[in-house]
Amino acid sequence: MCAVTFTTWGGTFTATPARRAAPRDEAELSALVARAAAEGLRVRAVGAGHSFTDAAVTDGLLLGLDHLSGVESVERTPDGALVTVGAGTRLHELNALLRERGLAMRNLGDIDRQSVAGAISTGTHGTGARLGGLATQVRGVRVVVGDGTVRAVSDADAPGSPERELFEVARLGLGSVGILSAVTLDVVPAYLLRSTERVRPWSEVVDGVDALFDGHHRMDAYWFPGTDRMLTWTHDVVDHAGTAAYEASRRGVGGALRRAGHAARSLLDEEVLANGALGAIMQVAAAAPRTVPRLNALSAAVLGDRTHVAPSDRVMVTRRRVRFVEMEYALPRAELAGVLTELSGWLAASGELVPFPVEVRCTAPDDVWLSTARGRASAYVAVHQYHRMPYRRYFDAAEKIFVAAGGRPHWGKLHTRTAADLAEHYPLDDVARVRSVVDPGGVFRNAYVDRVLGTA
Numbered sequence: 001m002c003a004v005t006f007t008t009w010g011g012t013f014t015a016t017p018a019r020r021a022a023p024r025d026e027a028e029l030s031a032l033v034a035r036a037a038a039e040g041l042r043v044r045a046v047g048a049g050h051s052f053t054d055a056a057v058t059d060g061l062l063l064g065l066d067h068l069s070g071v072e073s074v075e076r077t078p079d080g081a082l083v084t085v086g087a088g089t090r091l092h093e094l095n096a097l098l099r100e101r102g103l104a105m106r107n108l109g110d111i112d113r114q115s116v117a118g119a120i121s122t123g124t125h126g127t128g129a130r131l132g133g134l135a136t137q138v139r140g141v142r143v144v145v146g147d148g149t150v151r152a153v154s155d156a157d158a159p160g161s162p163e164r165e166l167f168e169v170a171r172l173g174l175g176s177v178g179i180l181s182a183v184t185l186d187v188v189p190a191y192l193l194r195s196t197e198r199v200r201p202w203s204e205v206v207d208g209v210d211a212l213f214d215g216h217h218r219m220d221a222y223w224f225p226g227t228d229r230m231l232t233w234t235h236d237v238v239d240h241a242g243t244a245a246y247e248a249s250r251r252g253v254g255g256a257l258r259r260a261g262h263a264a265r266s267l268l269d270e271e272v273l274a275n276g277a278l279g280a281i282m283q284v285a286a287a288a289p290r291t292v293p294r295l296n297a298l299s300a301a302v303l304g305d306r307t308h309v310a311p312s313d314r315v316m317v318t319r320r321r322v323r324f325v326e327m328e329y330a331l332p333r334a335e336l337a338g339v340l341t342e343l344s345g346w347l348a349a350s351g352e353l354v355p356f357p358v359e360v361r362c363t364a365p366d367d368v369w370l371s372t373a374r375g376r377a378s379a380y381v382a383v384h385q386y387h388r389m390p391y392r393r394y395f396d397a398a399e400k401i402f403v404a405a406g407g408r409p410h411w412g413k414l415h416t417r418t419a420a421d422l423a424e425h426y427p428l429d430d431v432a433r434v435r436s437v438v439d440p441g442g443v444f445r446n447a448y449v450d451r452v453l454g455t456a
């Protein structure tokens with residue numbers, strides 16, 4: 001154990017916990033929580049530290065669950081499998097472990113560096129009108145609650161029962177009801193995706209966004225502010241015949257399935273979002289902000305039409321090496337076009353210089369208590385800024401537009417909402433009731449949980 005400063009990936013928050021620990025197994029995790037509770041020390045877990053909010057920050061005991069990693073069990077089902085993994089498993093490790101077993105996640109976000117527990121706890125999502133966020137793929141969890149006992153709860157527990165309610169907050173609840181030690185995921189047989197990148201006029205995307213969302217398995221759109229073009233990135237599941245043809249072609253070039261990862265990197269990923277070119281562009285932008293409009297035109301100009309096929313996880317996931325800060329809101333889908341138009345209007349009128357793209361995604365409605373897509377088909381708009389450039393004026397303006405449209409902030413990305421603001425969107429009284437039962441001493445509280453869920 002040692003007291004070491006912790007800083008989030010985006011550099012947004014730094015904390016110095018009183019202690020850090022990395023339990024070797026669930027029994028040690030349980031003992032650590034019980035001891036901290038007895039000492040009156042607060043406890044948080046940190047995954048990959050990829051939240052932009054202070055969700056994982058504590059001045060008490062900070063737990064890293066990297067040792068609670070890997071596959072515990074695989075139960076085959078007619079549709080795929082229920083796979084139980086250690087809560088600290090990183091998504092890239094999970095994807096590799098699933099691939100070895102002929103399985104895959106139904107949906108993923110943009111990157112795979114997060115831990116399973118961290119990703120589900122903040123409502124991490126990908127895109128797809130018929131696909132839910134990662135927490136919708138969780139069937140059960142084991143969670144160490146406030147007195148150090150381990151509780152196994154799942155969606156098989158009776159609706160309305162204390163177990164089922166604990167499951168609801170444990171699978172997406174910012175670690176407010178305890179530390180997850182294991183997560184059971186509902187996964188599907190491995191599949192291929194065809195990725196098509198297309199540059200389209202801005203208005204074609206904004207006016208036709210419903211058709212784009214509904215017409216594809218997944219759809220992402222990127223817009224460099226100030227330009228009148230958008231890159232759409234559509235993913236469609238490859239059918240049996242296409243899969244056979246793909247495999248034959250890969251065998252034909254020497255078992256190059258192994259090289260699919262490289263082939264899958266999209267042009268957007270390779271040339272714009274991840275590589276050194278973007279890093280260089282950002283440095284110029286930070287040093288000489290007036291060059292941003294020309295830089296955005298340049299970034300948009302390297303985008304072009306492209307199609308490729310690869311295993312699903314390699315198509316969905318990209319690399320993000322250039323640091324940024326981000327705010328993202330979930331909106332009722334019908335609000336999307338109006339919000340993008342307003343945002344574009346504000347950017348033009350304010351002259352704000354933003355060299356990072358705005359990202360647009362969607363998910364299906366779900367019934368997870370604290371999900372940003374709870375009860376409504378959702379569109380997501382994310383605004384980014386290079387981490388060395390000012391972002392507050394831009395994010396404040398964007399947030400005003402998002403909130404006016406009924407938006408719900410991503411729990412892991414920057415926002416200013418409080419429990420009082422969020423009560424209209426979520427059953428916060430039910431969440432408070434569950435927290436008070438399993439954590440009466442408030443062991444799992446921190447400033448962020450207090451702000452967004454209340455001080456139950």
Ligand SMILES: Cc1cc2nc3c(=O)[nH]c(=O)nc-3n(C[C@H](O)[C@H](O)[C@H](O)COP(=O)(O)OP(=O)(O)OC[C@H]3O[C@@H](n4cnc5c(N)ncnc54)[C@H](O)[C@@H]3O)c2cc1C
Pocket residue numbers: 009010044045046047048049050051052055056057065087088108109110111113114115116117118119120121122123124125126174175176178179180181320410412413
């Ligand atoms: C480059 C980048 C790309 C991103 N892309 C996406 C995206 O495509 N889609 C999206 O929705 N989000 C995205 N995010 C946000 C990110 O997925 C979430 O913030 C996620 O929570 C990060 O996971 P983590 O493992 O780093 O968790 P952390 O940030 O370390 O922790 C998040 C929360 O989970 C809690 N927690 C961690 N482990 C446990 C545990 N074992 N038990 C209980 N609670 C625990 C923490 O206490 C904290 O409250 C991105 C972030 C970055 C930096």
